[in-house]
Amino acid sequence: MNLFEARRLTVTLLHRHGLDAWKVEFSRAKTRAGACRHERRAIVLSAPLVTVMSEAEVVETVLHEVAHAMVGAQHAHDEVWRRTAQRIGATGRVSLHTSASPAHDWVGTCPRGHEAQRHRRPAHPMSCGECARRFDVTALVAWRYKGRDVPMTPAYRAEEAALLARTSA
Numbered sequence: 001m002n003l004f005e006a007r008r009l010t011v012t013l014l015h016r017h018g019l020d021a022w023k024v025e026f027s028r029a030k031t032r033a034g035a036c037r038h039e040r041r042a043i044v045l046s047a048p049l050v051t052v053m054s055e056a057e058v059v060e061t062v063l064h065e066v067a068h069a070m071v072g073a074q075h076a077h078d079e080v081w082r083r084t085a086q087r088i089g090a091t092g093r094v095s096l097h098t099s100a101s102p103a104h105d106w107v108g109t110c111p112r113g114h115e116a117q118r119h120r121r122p123a124h125p126m127s128c129g130e131c132a133r134r135f136d137v138t139a140l141v142a143w144r145y146k147g148r149d150v151p152m153t154p155a156y157r158a159e160e161a162a163l164l165a166r167t168s169a
């Protein structure tokens, strides 16, 4: 879909759901088709991915992010977000399986709702790159595997426990 049409589509969907104060931005992201920036009220679409996506894929991406905008960052991908996403016409799935972006099995979410994606199981705890430039235990990313909560490895959990203990000490 071309970027002009993608922008127009997004503006239309924002308007339909009462989000007239929000704007559309484009990024150069290579793995993530869409993002919701609550702090500056922007839906951010990946220019390179949108360009090679079908209209249906762009609609799904935009509705996913519009649902984030409607429910607020604190809901991340919880049930409130999922029900809203489905009510406005998205699938409510977390990772988009598009021809353009190979699905990442591991999707992480920071406390403020930013997403990180990995193809392999994360070996070490990490903090959100958007919330903190350097490692910050208050911005720890929580991982899900194929949309499900799964236990991390004992080594990962030990490392995480040590990090948390060090901060509270």
Ligand SMILES: [Zn+2]
Residues within 6 Å of the ligand: 064, 068, 077, 094, 115
């Ligand atoms: Zn999302």
Ligand SMILES: [Zn+2]
Residues within 6 Å of the ligand: 110, 111, 112, 113, 114, 128, 129, 130, 131, 132, 139
């Ligand atoms: Zn974050």
